[in-house]
Amino acid sequence: MDMINASKISYSYERIDEEGNTTERVAALRGVDMQVQPGEFIAVLGANGSGKSTLARQLNALIAPTEGTLYIDGMDTAKEENVQNVRRTTGMVFQNPDNQIIASVVEEDVGFGPENLGLECNTIWERVEESLKAVNLYAYRKAAPGKLSGGQKQRVAIAGIVAMRPKCIVLDEPTAMLDPKGRREVIRTCRALNEVEGVTIILITHYMEEAIYADRIYCMDKGQVKLCGTPKEIFSRPEELEAMQLDVPQATKLGYELKKAGVPVPDGILTIEELVEALCCFH
Amino acid sequence: MLREITIGQYYPSNSILHRLDARVKIIGALLFIVCLFVFHNPAGYALSTLFLISMITVSKVPVFYIFRGIKPLVYLLLLTVIFNLFLVPGKYIVSWWIFHISAEGVRMAVVMALRLIYLIFGTSLLTFTTTPNNMTDALESLLKPLQAVKVPVHEIAMMMSIALRFIPILLEETDKIMKAQTARGADFESGNLIKKIKSLIPVLVPLFVSAFRRANDLALAMEARCYTGGKGRTKMKPLQYQRRDYLAFLFFCVYLGMMILTKIADVKIPIRL
Numbered sequence: 001m002d003m004i005n006a007s008k009i010s011y012s013y014e015r016i017d018e019e020g021n022t023t024e025r026v027a028a029l030r031g032v033d034m035q036v037q038p039g040e041f042i043a044v045l046g047a048n049g050s051g052k053s054t055l056a057r058q059l060n061a062l063i064a065p066t067e068g069t070l071y072i073d074g075m076d077t078a079k080e081e082n083v084q085n086v087r088r089t090t091g092m093v094f095q096n097p098d099n100q101i102i103a104s105v106v107e108e109d110v111g112f113g114p115e116n117l118g119l120e121c122n123t124i125w126e127r128v129e130e131s132l133k134a135v136n137l138y139a140y141r142k143a144a145p146g147k148l149s150g151g152q153k154q155r156v157a158i159a160g161i162v163a164m165r166p167k168c169i170v171l172d173e174p175t176a177m178l179d180p181k182g183r184r185e186v187i188r189t190c191r192a193l194n195e196v197e198g199v200t201i202i203l204i205t206h207y208m209e210e211a212i213y214a215d216r217i218y219c220m221d222k223g224q225v226k227l228c229g230t231p232k233e234i235f236s237r238p239e240e241l242e243a244m245q246l247d248v249p250q251a252t253k254l255g256y257e258l259k260k261a262g263v264p265v266p267d268g269i270l271t272i273e274e275l276v277e278a279l280c281c282f283h
Numbered sequence: 284m285l286r287e288i289t290i291g292q293y294y295p296s297n298s299i300l301h302r303l304d305a306r307v308k309i310i311g312a313l314l315f316i317v318c319l320f321v322f323h324n325p326a327g328y329a330l331s332t333l334f335l336i337s338m339i340t341v342s343k344v345p346v347f348y349i350f351r352g353i354k355p356l357v358y359l360l361l362l363t364v365i366f367n368l369f370l371v372p373g374k375y376i377v378s379w380w381i382f383h384i385s386a387e388g389v390r391m392a393v394v395m396a397l398r399l400i401y402l403i404f405g406t407s408l409l410t411f412t413t414t415p416n417n418m419t420d421a422l423e424s425l426l427k428p429l430q431a432v433k434v435p436v437h438e439i440a441m442m443m444s445i446a447l448r449f450i451p452i453l454l455e456e457t458d459k460i461m462k463a464q465t466a467r468g469a470d471f472e473s474g475n476l477i478k479k480i481k482s483l484i485p486v487l488v489p490l491f492v493s494a495f496r497r498a499n500d501l502a503l504a505m506e507a508r509c510y511t512g513g514k515g516r517t518k519m520k521p522l523q524y525q526r527r528d529y530l531a532f533l534f535f536c537v538y539l540g541m542m543i544l545t546k547i548a549d550v551k552i553p554i555r556l
Contacts, residue, residue: 087508091507111519116516
């Protein structure tokens, strides 16, 4: 069964004036198709306002599509009775770490989700321990979230989701407010969860460097999926990406420019290491 | 100014008082306060003093910390003393122009000051030895009976703990906004009180906007983590009375009993200084 199966989903926000009349409809999603298999690592790229956050909220049933259908692990998110189960299946990590941490102690925050699921006290503690270890923050379990760095806070938020044992985790620009070190920590944690625990990861980001580890990339523009493919396929089309106001990773860009200038480097170079290797082949 | 208020602050330590169940401490503090107001005889005050001193010693909270709690309330204290001193009628011992001080006035002034100070000591001892989280948990558990009359106890406790979590974040944000506005030429220092209050508007507006945005984000995050209110929720750290809590209850009962004894023994003697 597909983890995520979206067919032609659309969603529009309504702008309502003071009398409660709809004055304007802003379409955030226009017929998005998305199929994700269990265990995949998916990156969703897009400029501001491309609809990627709206898509993320759909996946967690925070909003339901106005048109089209969305099945999460076989459950229709438009049906009210499925909402809680969908939220158990797909956890969601938001952009601002401060605004999603509920408790004043790390371990209590991680325990918030399991508490909501109505688990036994012992089970909650087991899960809290496990998930704090999974994000490498066990030593900080008694700390106050306010005292942690941005990357650590975001990992606490991830641990809070992991403790609910979702099959899929949606991260909505988790690194947008972090420094480079924090970004690396968070991405490493995501990859570890994907590779070790087999959790499906949907990473929404506008940092191209973070997308190169993904199995597949969806590129969104104006509420539609414009490109979809492996990182190599996507990043060998820098011109199309540029039209969507997206960049390619620096190494890819350099490779592309070199090729245009007549140096025979292969297409779709993603990391600096690959580029170095390709260039060293000439000697 | 905000930093001077020690009421409501936690003093980390590992004393018996710190380890007691927060519910026991809340009940103890309430009992102490009620006793202060019900048993106003000298023996009662002596006993209260003894109780307070022993509690402070056991708590291992430095005494000057506890005394600092009075600081923000010094004016209230002075006001009470002055009013009682001059306005209580009785046999005047000092009279000058329109000011008269009666023996009853002196007695009342001392009693009221003592009461207020003990009240502050008792309550700040509670907050010094109890983390805010334990406090909200305990309140939730103590107020649970009110659920029968449709009081949303869990929701109130949840709001309290979220408020506590966001106080430092919002303070930091206030600081940031004030600095940003100062950089743009705003002046928070000069002018009279009204002008000063008016100059806070450019701080409050963005602060409120951001607080609402945060609230919205937090609500989404809570919903995404399957929060649906208190129903069907379990506790990660359920409150459970230990042996020491029962002992503390016993101790409180002894205290109450002795207080009642002082009242019975003292009842025939009119209270005089």
